[in-house]
Amino acid sequence: MTAAAISPGRRPGRLVRRMLHGGGFWPALPAVLFLIVFLVLPMLTLLAFGFVTIDRGRIVGDSFTLQPLWAALNDTLVWRLTWRSFYVAVISTVMTLLLAYPVAYLYSQTKGIWRTLMLVAVISPLLTSALVRAYAWLVILGGRRGIVNHTLIQLGVIDEPLRILNTDYAVIIGMTQIHLPFMILPLLAVLAERDRRLEEASFNLGASRAETFFKVVVPMSVPAIFAGLALVFAISYTNFIVPQLLGGGNYATLAVQVYEQTVVVLDWTRGAVLAAILLSSSFAFVFLIVWVGSRINRWSEARA
Amino acid sequence: MPHIVMESIIKSYGDVRVLDGCSLSVEKGQVMTLLGPSGCGKTTLLRTLAGFVEPDAGRVLVGGIDITALPPNRRSVGYVFQNYALFPHLTVAENVAYGLKVRRRPGPEIKDRVARALDIVSLGPLGDRYPAQLSGGQQQRVAIARVLVLEPDVLLLDEPFNALDAKLRLSMQTELRKLIERLGITSIFVTHDQSEAMMLSDQVAVMRAGTFEQVAPPLAIYDRPANPFVATFIGRANILPVGLRAGAVVDFPAVVAERPDGPADLIVRPENLTLAAGRIDPGTGQSGPPGTVLFAIAQGPTIEYEVDAGFPEPLRVTVNRRSGEVPLAAGSPVSIGVIDPAACRVIERGTP
Ligand SMILES: Nc1ncnc2c1ncn2[C@@H]1O[C@H](COP(=O)(O)OP(=O)(O)O)[C@@H](O)[C@H]1O
Ligand SMILES: [Mg+2]
Numbered sequence: 001m002t003a004a005a006i007s008p009g010r011r012p013g014r015l016v017r018r019m020l021h022g023g024g025f026w027p028a029l030p031a032v033l034f035l036i037v038f039l040v041l042p043m044l045t046l047l048a049f050g051f052v053t054i055d056r057g058r059i060v061g062d063s064f065t066l067q068p069l070w071a072a073l074n075d076t077l078v079w080r081l082t083w084r085s086f087y088v089a090v091i092s093t094v095m096t097l098l099l100a101y102p103v104a105y106l107y108s109q110t111k112g113i114w115r116t117l118m119l120v121a122v123i124s125p126l127l128t129s130a131l132v133r134a135y136a137w138l139v140i141l142g143g144r145r146g147i148v149n150h151t152l153i154q155l156g157v158i159d160e161p162l163r164i165l166n167t168d169y170a171v172i173i174g175m176t177q178i179h180l181p182f183m184i185l186p187l188l189a190v191l192a193e194r195d196r197r198l199e200e201a202s203f204n205l206g207a208s209r210a211e212t213f214f215k216v217v218v219p220m221s222v223p224a225i226f227a228g229l230a231l232v233f234a235i236s237y238t239n240f241i242v243p244q245l246l247g248g249g250n251y252a253t254l255a256v257q258v259y260e261q262t263v264v265v266l267d268w269t270r271g272a273v274l275a276a277i278l279l280s281s282s283f284a285f286v287f288l289i290v291w292v293g294s295r296i297n298r299w300s301e302a303r304a
Numbered sequence: 305m306p307h308i309v310m311e312s313i314i315k316s317y318g319d320v321r322v323l324d325g326c327s328l329s330v331e332k333g334q335v336m337t338l339l340g341p342s343g344c345g346k347t348t349l350l351r352t353l354a355g356f357v358e359p360d361a362g363r364v365l366v367g368g369i370d371i372t373a374l375p376p377n378r379r380s381v382g383y384v385f386q387n388y389a390l391f392p393h394l395t396v397a398e399n400v401a402y403g404l405k406v407r408r409r410p411g412p413e414i415k416d417r418v419a420r421a422l423d424i425v426s427l428g429p430l431g432d433r434y435p436a437q438l439s440g441g442q443q444q445r446v447a448i449a450r451v452l453v454l455e456p457d458v459l460l461l462d463e464p465f466n467a468l469d470a471k472l473r474l475s476m477q478t479e480l481r482k483l484i485e486r487l488g489i490t491s492i493f494v495t496h497d498q499s500e501a502m503m504l505s506d507q508v509a510v511m512r513a514g515t516f517e518q519v520a521p522p523l524a525i526y527d528r529p530a531n532p533f534v535a536t537f538i539g540r541a542n543i544l545p546v547g548l549r550a551g552a553v554v555d556f557p558a559v560v561a562e563r564p565d566g567p568a569d570l571i572v573r574p575e576n577l578t579l580a581a582g583r584i585d586p587g588t589g590q591s592g593p594p595g596t597v598l599f600a601i602a603q604g605p606t607i608e609y610e611v612d613a614g615f616p617e618p619l620r621v622t623v624n625r626r627s628g629e630v631p632l633a634a635g636s637p638v639s640i641g642v643i644d645p646a647a648c649r650v651i652e653r654g655t656p
Contacts, residue, residue: 201385203356205454
């Protein structure tokens with residue numbers, strides 16, 4: 001035991017008293033309890049299934065085993081699915097950023113009623129479920145009579161329908177659109193509230209609009225960019241609805257496998273192991289994104 | 305030809321006319337101060353010069369060239385923002401280098417000029433810090449260096465000393481004045497602090513509600529204010545409703561005025577008045593109405609009196625205090641005199 005651990009500040013009495021006084025924590029208590037009961041515990045239970053032996057729907061007592069995890073890590077299929085989950089999420093997240101940034105910037109440059117209308121337009125997709133929007137993409141991208149192919153054929157641009165549905169393209173397109181609001185909203189908040197005098201200072205020093213945008217506006221929004229990247233990456237990487245619907249029957253990602261093993265095949269052990277892999281790798285990637293963001297943004301920690 | 309010329313600038317926001325026909329010219333190398341109460345349009349006028357505000361009417365010329373339609377990034381007008389607007393994500397040196405990089409100057413030249421600019425404002429060793437790691441005075445110097453490194457034709461500063469504490473303010477004021485004199489850049493300051501205006505400028509333009517009340521050297525404004533607004537904004541003044549008879553003020557016969565007989569207003573500074581105890585005429589050239597001391601306060605070198613002399617407002621009189629002198633008690637009868645009649649102004653009754 002180190003000196004710090006037994007120093008007066010760490011005595012239990014003090015700690016309890018500090019918690020009682022710690023106004024910072026108490027308001028969050030209901031939310032924390034809710035999350036523990038309805039998120040953390042079920043998740044731990046689910047993950048635990050991957051490390052015990054289940055016999056006819058019952059956990060065989062005292063049977064901790066790493067065998068299912070080992071098997072999964074030695075399965076090239078799992079690695080292929082993880083890789084696909086990853087690159088689909090990366091491409092979709094980057095596309096989301098590229099599409100969201102101009103929208104958020106435009107929002108920050110508009111005023112009054114136009115601003116309100118834009119905000120409504122950004123938020124309104126969230127009012128329909130992701131499932132409905134994925135189905136909409138099915139209609140748009142679908143076979144010969146899908147909107148895209150039909151239009152292109154009518155216009156004579158192509159003779160044969162493009163094969164978009166049931167490929168990575170469809171999944172990426174659908175995911176990008178569905179996740180767009182989650183990228184726009186953090187950007188929009190930061191860009192709309194930014195200090196315009198910095199841009200004026202940049203103009204005054206001789207910079208053009210484009211230079212000012214890339215040298216001042218974008219760097220100042222780095223925290224929002226990385227918040228959006230982390231958020232959208234996490235929900236893209238773990239999304240199973242879009243790959244399932246737009247990727248078709250023979251298409252799978254790691255998240256789709258988790259769903260199928262757990263709900264269709266009813267192999268809870270494998271489902272739980274894959275979920276553990278999905279969850280921990282997702283954590284690692286999100287952590288990496290946040291870390292890179294804070295490295296780029298080191299100036300914000302600079303204080304006298 | 306003056307270096308900066310602004311011709312009848314008009315600017316409205318909605319129904320509010322913020323600039324109402326401002327005309328101003330500044331000679332090369334001179335320092336002009338825009339002085340006026342908050343909200344009178346000083347910042348707007350400065351922003352018009354920098355190109356951030358497009359005037360509804362009027363022209364802006366620098367060095368004889370009309371720049372009214374030029375975008376801000378094509379003007380050679382350095383602007384020091386009120387709260388400096390340093391780029392928080394760039395270090396001090398990067399902030400100063402910004403304008404040079406934008407101009408695509410070669411790397412060694414940038415390094416050289418940044419180092420020199422930082423030396424001029426005595427920030428040489430702090431180049432690697434971020435703005436958040438600097439004190440207010442240091443931030444201000446970075447803002448000035450960032451602009452000066454580009455060697456602009458014109459330097460604009462919007463209330464540059466506002467964020468500084470009183471002591472630092474004084475030293476920065478003198479430093480900046482010396483710097484501008486050395487570099488010879490035509491400069492326009494904005495301030496609402498009259499002593500700052502007196503101290504820093506060759507010319508002071510007193511603004512009120514979007515127009516200029518008076519443009520003149522600081523001492524001329526102090527000695528010969530055009531109207532009560534200017535007189536009370538720069539220094540203190542008694543504005544007295546008086547009568548004129550035979551070309552002189554009735555209550556102060558020593559003060560002559562080339563105006564027709566009748567009512568008028570007299571502007572007289574407190575330190576241009578004197579008083580003596582008793583009802584006797586205090587002496588040569590000193591003639592005025594009798595009064596009663598209402599209030600007196602000794603301030604070391606001077607004594608401030610408020611005297612009831614039959615005017616609607618109490619008369620304010622500042623007299624030099626001799627060592628050991630005690631102010632007259634309230635209620636003492638006194639006689640008021642004008643020290644220098646030529647320094648009084650007689651204007652039309654009711655001029656605001
Ligand atoms: N962009 C703007 N939109 C609307 N009103 C403005 C704007 N800028 C300034 N004003 C108004 O113009 C007036 C003068 O402002 P300003 O030039 O900042 O005054 P000062 O710098 O002398 O304090 C103020 O009443 C202010 O509210
Ligand atoms: Mg202002």
